Amino acid sequence: MSDETPARPAPRVGLVSLGCPKALVDSERILSRLRAEGYEFSRKYQGADVVIVNTCGFLDSAKAESLAAIGEAMAENGRVIVTGCMGAEPDAILARFPNVLAVTGPQQYEQVVAAVHQAAAPAHDPFLDLVPPQGIRLTPRHYAYLKISEGCSNRCSFCIIPHLRGDLVSRPAAEVLREAEQLVKAGVKELLVISQDTSAYGLDLKYAPSPFHDREVRAKFLDLARELGSLGAWVRLHYVYPYPHVDEVIALMAEGKVLPYLDIPFQHAAPNVLKAMKRPAAQEKTLERIKRWREICPNLAIRSSFIVGFPGESEDDFAFLLDWLKAAELDRVGCFKFEPVAGAAANALPDQVPDEVKAQRHRRLMETQQAISAKLLKRKVGSRQKVIIDAVTATGATGRSAADAPEIDGTVHVAARRPLKVGEIVTVKIERADAYDLHGSVVGY
Ligand code: SF4
Secondary structure, X not given: OOOOOOOXXXXXXXXXXXXXXXXXXXXXXXXXXXXXXXXXXXOOOOOOOEEEEEEOOOOHHXXXXXXXXXXXXXXXXXXXXXXXXXXHOHHHHHHHOOOOXXXXXXXXXXXXXXXXXXXXXXXXXXXXXXXXXXOOOOOOOOEEXXXXXXXXXXXXXXXXXXXXXXXXXXXXXXXXXXXXXXXXXXXXXXXXXXXXXXXXXXHHHOOOEEEEOOEEEEOOHHHHHHHXXXXXXXXXXXXXXXXXXXXXXXXXXXXXXXXXXXXXXXXOOOHHHHHHHOOOOOOOOHHHHHHHHHHHOOOOEEEXXXXXXXXXXXXXXXXXXXXXXXXXXXXXXXXXXXXXXXXXXXXXXXXXXXXXXXXXXXXXXXXXXXXXXXXXXXXXXXXXXXXXXXXXXXXXXXXXXXXXXXOOOOOEEEEOOOXXXXXXXXXXXXXXXXXXXXXXXXEEO
């Protein structure tokens, strides 16, 4: 019998990650830290010593989902730490679940990790436990989200993110670039740049430069996009507002440095609704701007989201929005019915729109956009598109073109003569289109 004390098994942590890609990035950071300290992860509640629930508190429906997830984790495991956006309202959580071990707010990584230490002390020497230098990612290996800033300095009247997450805090350019470089070295083929307001990147830092390799890189949207574009991966920009300086980034798209894709949450088009929403860049002439962007980069794909039934939205305002959509010909559109979020200024606005009118406008908008989307996709039949492979199927593969972000946009169904690999980028000849997806065959590897 050996008289060596057997090593204590590593504690296991479970994680439930709800909400947007930004919350997913927070979850990845927490897991990376814990992995570095020797924790193991459990996919089942029963196998976990403690469960972290990363919540979303943006809409009331998201809060309800978060509370349900906490309830499930409490029932199945009973040792639960709550973090994320809803963690900014500890009273609401503790009133329902007084026995949760800890409640921490968004981006409070240190507090989450400290709470995990208390619940289940680390078993390993952190110096012996190697975390891959690119950290732990919850997205498939071939794409990764890259968060360039936290918080938001806008004050949209329907949103409580600035209240939950504070004003804009940008990461220095060199820090973002080092992370991006590690990701690419680890096999990532597509970087998805996210923040609450990507076009405002660096404003808080007064565009201060930071040293990256042999050069100084300014914390500026254009400079960062150019540097990211030189790393050899696809670069996709999310949450950009239509400010004039975005024109310069469109030129990078035309040069092929970053993907010709812009995710711009316009939310509405009627000037008085935009004003009531207090949207950033509400004064910009967006149709002219889009036209100009397409002159610079003809294959630019634009995705956006809209809110219908915002307080005060008249039938005329809504008709304005539909006309605007027909003129703008956006490639991808998401639509939400206005939902009051506890604490948002918009809740106190007069002329709330009845639910049945919201539902009817939602349907009309989606029908209008479906026709636009089908027309735009049909134009692609016969063209050749670069496609990144997401999943291999029995008959070929599914992937995405430059116009499709993962999870929110369409899919390209690909037939191929030889087996394809996830993450591979191939050239596909488009043979058929339906309302949202494309179908084609590989013509180049
Ligand atoms: S830009 Fe507006 S909607 Fe987006 S996070 Fe900031 S305040 Fe909220």
